[in-house]
Amino acid sequence: MRSDALHRLAVLLCLLSLAGCYDGDPSDFREAVVVGREGVTALAIDGEVPVLEVGATLRLHAMATTDAGTADLSGEASWRSSNPAAVVVDRNGVITAVGNGSADITAELAQFRDTVTVQASDAVLTAITVSGDAAVDECGTGDYTASGHYDDGTDRDITSLVQWSVTDATVARMSTLATERQRLLSLQAGSTGVLATRGGVVSPAFMVTVADNLDAIDVTPDTLADIPIDADRQFTATGTWGAVSGDITRNTTWSVASVDPDDTVATILNGDSGAGLLTAREGGDGTVTGACGGQQDSVPITVVYLDSLAITNARPVTVVRGGTVLLVLEGTYSDGSVLALNERATWSTTVGSGVTVSNIAGTRGLVTAGTTTGVWTVTATVEGLSASVSVQVTN
Amino acid sequence: MSIRVAAFAPALLFASTVLVATPVLAVEPMVGAELTWTHIRVAGETFNPLGARARLALGLTADWEIGVVGGSGIEDDSEVAVSTALGEFYAGYVRYSASIDDDARLVLTAGYGETTLDVTSALPGFPGEQTYSGLVYGLSLQERLSRHRNWIGSLDFERWYDDEGLTITTVSYGFRYAF
Numbered sequence: 001m002r003s004d005a006l007h008r009l010a011v012l013l014c015l016l017s018l019a020g021c022y023d024g025d026p027s028d029f030r031e032a033v034v035v036g037r038e039g040v041t042a043l044a045i046d047g048e049v050p051v052l053e054v055g056a057t058l059r060l061h062a063m064a065t066t067d068a069g070t071a072d073l074s075g076e077a078s079w080r081s082s083n084p085a086a087v088v089v090d091r092n093g094v095i096t097a098v099g100n101g102s103a104d105i106t107a108e109l110a111q112f113r114d115t116v117t118v119q120a121s122d123a124v125l126t127a128i129t130v131s132g133d134a135a136v137d138e139c140g141t142g143d144y145t146a147s148g149h150y151d152d153g154t155d156r157d158i159t160s161l162v163q164w165s166v167t168d169a170t171v172a173r174m175s176t177l178a179t180e181r182q183r184l185l186s187l188q189a190g191s192t193g194v195l196a197t198r199g200g201v202v203s204p205a206f207m208v209t210v211a212d213n214l215d216a217i218d219v220t221p222d223t224l225a226d227i228p229i230d231a232d233r234q235f236t237a238t239g240t241w242g243a244v245s246g247d248i249t250r251n252t253t254w255s256v257a258s259v260d261p262d263d264t265v266a267t268i269l270n271g272d273s274g275a276g277l278l279t280a281r282e283g284g285d286g287t288v289t290g291a292c293g294g295q296q297d298s299v300p301i302t303v304v305y306l307d308s309l310a311i312t313n314a315r316p317v318t319v320v321r322g323g324t325v326l327l328v329l330e331g332t333y334s335d336g337s338v339l340a341l342n343e344r345a346t347w348s349t350t351v352g353s354g355v356t357v358s359n360i361a362g363t364r365g366l367v368t369a370g371t372t373t374g375v376w377t378v379t380a381t382v383e384g385l386s387a388s389v390s391v392q393v394t395n
Numbered sequence: 396m397s398i399r400v401a402a403f404a405p406a407l408l409f410a411s412t413v414l415v416a417t418p419v420l421a422v423e424p425m426v427g428a429e430l431t432w433t434h435i436r437v438a439g440e441t442f443n444p445l446g447a448r449a450r451l452a453l454g455l456t457a458d459w460e461i462g463v464v465g466g467s468g469i470e471d472d473s474e475v476a477v478s479t480a481l482g483e484f485y486a487g488y489v490r491y492s493a494s495i496d497d498d499a500r501l502v503l504t505a506g507y508g509e510t511t512l513d514v515t516s517a518l519p520g521f522p523g524e525q526t527y528s529g530l531v532y533g534l535s536l537q538e539r540l541s542r543h544r545n546w547i548g549s550l551d552f553e554r555w556y557d558d559e560g561l562t563i564t565t566v567s568y569g570f571r572y573a574f
Binding site: 025026027028029030031032033034035036037039076 | 438476477516525527560561
């Protein structure tokens with residue numbers, strides 16, 4: 001009898017439990033933290049949104065104005081569609097047209113929000129026409145638009161929806177940057193076709209002639225010495241066409257040659273992201289060359305390596321209990337130059353030490369004494385070299 | 396109020412099942428108080444507000460216990476211009492313990508609870524009070540104090556929430572008195 005009653009109570013409680021279960025939504029908290037961390041002051045959905053064919057997808061970007069500039073916070077924002085029967089949107093801002101109609105797509109980040117209207121159509125794309133610059137300077141750029149022709153008789157600008165390509169990749173290439181995929185960057189004189197492709201529909205080639213008119217290329221800086229290993233340096237290339245000059249860093253083919261062929265003193269990036277960015281790899285001399293359209297310019301570089309490391313504080317290094325002392329770390333490089341290296345070092349103390357040492361940016365090397373008197377060793381390590389000092393904690 | 400009832404329901408359900416299945420040896424009421432350090436992780440940041448909580452429990456057998464625990468924040472924590480304070484938090488639970496030695500026991504906890512956080516900032520429009528509920532589970536170490544065997548010290552590690560990039564974990568230390 002007692003057992004039956006308990007069983008019935010258990011079932012009742014279970015049902016109550018299931019009906020009462022609910023969860024809070026962490027997104028508000030998450031967004032508040034992002035807004036606070038990034039210093040967000042405004043939010044806007046970036047770019048124009050074309051009419052989307054049913055089944056097509058497009059990524060929207062929630063661009064935040066922050067203390068440090070702008071930042072793409074699409075992944076942090078909350079997205080919603082006013083009409084999911086026409087357009088749906090996922091948590092990263094990727095919209096998909098699912099039926100005829102329009103929908104307001106809203107991105108929200110804490111108290112900030114922006115809305116764009118997206119049109120969805122079930123008309124079928126039948127042809128694409130490309131238009132734009134038919135003549136381009138050697139190592140210059142050209143811009144193109146794509147017009148889509150649909151089976152309902154409408155023509156729409158689908159520049160941002162198509163995939164761009166060229167017929168001769170030795171003459172030119174299309175930009176890979178999301179904001180300018182319709183931009184052609186020429187590499188040498190010649191001719192090439194520009195193609196726009198979407199959903200199996202390919203445009204006729206729009207022919208582009210690249211003139212043989214680049215007079216010179218100038219790589220800057222003219223020379224780079226004393227580049228520490230692992231440091232980055234940005235090179236730029238300027239092209240000259242008669243009396244006109246312009247930045248051709250992304251058109252340029254960059255390379256690094258080491259004086260000693262067994263060494264790789266540095267590597268350098270090509271393409272749209274980070275073109276001309278050199279990273280020093282090992283000590284030695286080399287040459288950076290930028291080439292485009294039959295012209296080239298070279299500059300010498302020297303990558304230096306750390307020869308020795310020293311903590312330069314006057315000895316003995318003492319600190320009162322609970323007090324602090326900043327250690328000063330200096331490195332001597334292979335060319336004789338001396339640099340302060342506190343912020344590049346990894347600082348440590350022995351296990352059980354009576355002092356702590358900061359590895360926080362801006363305060364690296366700051367020793368804080370505990371409450372126990374004694375002598376402890378603090379070590380700084382950079383590029384495999386170490387320097388140590390005894391720190392005495394006094395009353 | 397219905398939420399509170401629901402929160403304790405699984406624990407009571409489990410306890411009632413135990414009562415049906417296991418002969419009751421002795422019912423041992425307990426009260427306790429604990430200090431709770433909370434580790435909240437969200438959007439790559441961590442907040443560590445402090446709270447205090449009270450516990451009412453019933454030892455059903457030497458191994459099984461049911462109870463409720465609830466408390467409130469006592470110190471908030473701020474990161475990236477956002478301040479997070481513990482509001483009220485509750486859970487109903489069932490515990491199973493196993494002896495480690497004569498005085499110490501290792502305890503597994505499962506239950507259901509909710510945590511209220513107050514998220515504020517100097518910037519306008521911040522979410523304010525947020526309530527998160529879900530499965531509560533954890534591991535504890537309990538030790539009967541040798542000189543007063545009615546007193547038990549406990550160290551509890553519990554996960555109170557884990558969903559959509561937000562986790563709430565607590566570490567609590569306190570004492571309880573078994574009547």
